[in-house]
Amino acid sequence: MKEQLAGALAAEEAAIWAYGLIGVHLREGSEQNQARAAEDEHRVRRDDLVDRLARLQASTAPTPAGYELPFPVEDRASALKLAVQIEDGVGQAWRVVLPVTENADRTEALSALTDAAVRATKWRKLAKITPLTLIFPGRPTA
Amino acid sequence: MVLTGSVRMSDSGHTRRRVLGASGALAGLVTLSGCGLFDDDPEPAPAPDALQPLLDEALTLAAAHTRVALAQPALAAKLTPLAEAHRAHAVELARVIGTTLPSGGAAPSAATTGADTAAALRKSEQAAQKTAAAACRSAPAERAALVGSIAAARASHAEALR
Missing domain, CATH: 1.10.20 (Histone, subunit A)
Structure with missing residues (x-):
């Protein structure tokens, strides 16, 4: 379980980092607010994971000094595309937590997967990417 | 009983x-x-699989989306992928349960409940999400990921229908 939780932590860290970059390219107002709210939710999950892993006395990899973007992010369209990709990735990281957890821990992991899928759909709407949903959120596509 | x-x-x-x-x-x-x-019934049917209600719900939702898409062509582009997703869920659930899907899929006439509108579909998706989330919580480990993805998909469908 530690390994899967560490994976979720890495995904949440990456999401927090990415939203810092995404927000500046979005329209002021509701779009930027949506990015800020998403970043806040990822921070809450990140903090929770740090606590849980500390309780499990698991060592976690340090946050990498830098991330590599999958593509240049320099306008609204690429920022929205990155937001979708980030949320899909967070969903994948949480889905693998489901089989290794039970009860409240599994419920928490399912909330994280579900929230990521819903946020990805919100970003797809703004980006006009169709279909708006994945058939199996969190399932690796490759 | x-x-x-x-x-x-x-x-x-x-x-x-x-x-x-x-x-x-x-x-x-x-x-x-x-x-x-019916105490004398010789061979009662085996207890249904815990995921059978989820499978039935997926087929009902697929049929409902298809029905509304046919009635309101303007919504078809949005609803057709959702219907396809539910059918894909049903296929996976049937495989895991070890059952076969009803031939021809669910008839479009199946179980008309409430008004056939995007808002009604959204409510159905939300209710179905709850069923799937509960099923995920009680599922054995080897089924948790599939059922979790289905719960998340249903939540995202509800968002798509907003």
């Missing part, structure tokens, strides 16, 4: 989906009346 009830359901010609759609009280009555009358 439950087993006897399900035998009666098939005797009466209703599909399980329709009976599940009926109120719990009605299902209880059927079960009660079955207890005394």
Whole structure:
């Protein structure tokens, strides 16, 4: 379980980092607010994971000094595309937590997967990417 | 008791989906009346798989999306992928349960409940998300990821229908 939780932590860290970059390219107002709210939710999950892993006395990899973007992010369209990709990735990281957890821990992991899928759909709407949903959120596509 | 009830359901010609759609009280009555009358039933049907309600729900939702898409072509582009997703869920659930899907899929006429609007579909997706989330919580490890993805998909469908 530690390994899967560490994976979720890495995904949440990456999401927090990415939203810092995404927000500046979005329209002021509701779009930027949506990015800020998403970043806040990822921070809450990140903090929770740090606590849980500390309780499990698991060592976690340090946050990498830098991330590599999958593509240049320099306008609204690429920022929205990155937001979708980030949320899909967070969903994948949480889905693998489901089989290794039970009860409240599994419920928490399912909330994280579900929230990521819903946020990805919100970003797809703004980006006009169709279909708006994945058939199996969190399932690796490759 | 439950087993006897399900035998009666098939005797009466209703599909399980329709009976599940009926109120719990009605299902209880059927079960009660079955207890005394059918004690001699030789081979009660095996208990349904815990994921069977999820599979039935997926087929019902697929049919509902298809029906609304046919009635309101302007919504078809949005609803068709959702119907396809539910059918894909049903295929996976059937594989895991070890059952076969009803041939021809769910008839578009199946289980009309409430108004056929995007708002009604959204409510159905939200209710179905709750079913799937509960099923995920109680699922054995090897089923948790699939059922979790289905719960998340249903939540994202509800968002897509906003």
